Amino acid sequence: MNTKPKSQYNERSACESCGVRQLCLPVSLDGEALSLMDDLVKRRAPMKKGDYLFRTGDKFKSLYAIQYGSMKSYGLTVGGKEQVTGFHLTGEVLGMDAIDEDEHHCNAVALEKTEVCELPFTALETLQNEVPSLQRDLNKIMSREIRRDQHMLLMLGSTTVEQRMARFLLNLYERLQKRGASDNTLNLSMTRQDIGNYLGVAFETVSRQLAHMQDKGILEIKNRNIHLLDIETLGAIAG
Amino acid sequence: MNTKPKSQYNERSACESCGVRQLCLPVSLDGEALSLMDDLVKRRAPMKKGDYLFRTGDKFKSLYAIQYGSMKSYGLTVGGKEQVTGFHLTGEVLGMDAIDEDEHHCNAVALEKTEVCELPFTALETLQNEVPSLQRDLNKIMSREIRRDQHMLLMLGSTTVEQRMARFLLNLYERLQKRGASDNTLNLSMTRQDIGNYLGVAFETVSRQLAHMQDKGILEIKNRNIHLLDIETLGAIAG
């Protein structure tokens, strides 16, 4: 049904709503280039909680930009245990780890109802040749991902669990702020288990740390909603 | 003295010896492109232990490829404490975190006598336009860096220190193997303190863990030389 040229316009809307403009920011594309870009963006059927976007070993085809929802990525240790490597929020790009060896090196699974835009990579590379500014943008997006990961490393390097927890929460907070969140509430889509796995602590410890922070008046817990009350103190704990 | 065109040939040699061919691998450049590439690579004076390659806030100008030696990169927490984010060995590329916002976000300091090649980034981007394969290579290099960092995250996510230690050692081992190391000896250029900081444990614990592994016959410690005796067991501990 979507074979008519007009359908491209649908995709274009899709693209814009999925935030390609935001994602690629600072996107320096002019109208024409943007249109070319829009043409290559594919929509994907919405995923429900637990659906996989890709798995370890899958052939690399596309980058994915999260339109709404959230995902987690994880690898398996040699022992076969799950090891969470990251959480991905609306507006962020996944799959860049796969460019090098042409296959994915982690599993990406939706934590809630989630929709992504697909950016076929060969098309992206071709377009890169025609539009130098796109090449710059892609470099920047990848650079940002590198910085994000290194920031995480910095986060996890702390000795005390309280610090890691504080840094984790602040990190989520900042990422949401960047996306235009107005209030101080984090709607965690991941389980305590995921958080603990990610931070390298037992999930009971996550629970206790949160409770402790609540006691100190730093935040308020309502199931998976964390309302941050005292961001300054949280920052002080983070170090 | 080096103003004659011939001097470019020196630089070319420099480039090759610094491993641009290796670094950019799979480098698909043909002779002409490689020559262009060589032209843009700059040599840098050797650094001695403690010299800085760049610091947080420095304007981003170049990527750097380590010709020989090793470096560590670290950031500062809000509290002003050092937080090691990575160790970089011969043949690896630094500085990619800075592309996005045009300034460096960490400090890079030599851990021993070290020499790097400088790859001025604007020149690299220009050349990228002329040589599409270079663009692919750069994408791949950045992708590899992303994967490296995510692998580290996976490493640090474990609860037991023994595991982290094992993963750390194996990681170094693998990186050296890739660079053609033949024996199983790690010549650590970083202090126990750096390792502890990086792994999020007290440096005394690093010391004890190593001693413990030595007791079990997994490795042999001679100051900063770690001779791996039983890599299988080490892998089993790593999980």
Place this chain on the structure above:
DNA sequence: CGGGGGGTTGATACATGTCAAGCGATGTGG
């Protein structure tokens, strides 16, 4: 309504951080 997964909380053992002392290697200045 029942079941199950996720979350909290408590008790206990153990691992790790911290403080402290001493050792060894390295480099510097006399």
Place this chain on the structure above:
DNA sequence: CCACATCGCTTGACATGTATCAACCCCCCG
């Protein structure tokens, strides 16, 4: 070239934080 100072490393003792096991509750979903 040696002596000394310094830094890095190891090892011990102790207190504390965290993992682990277990019981229970809550909420969501079927």
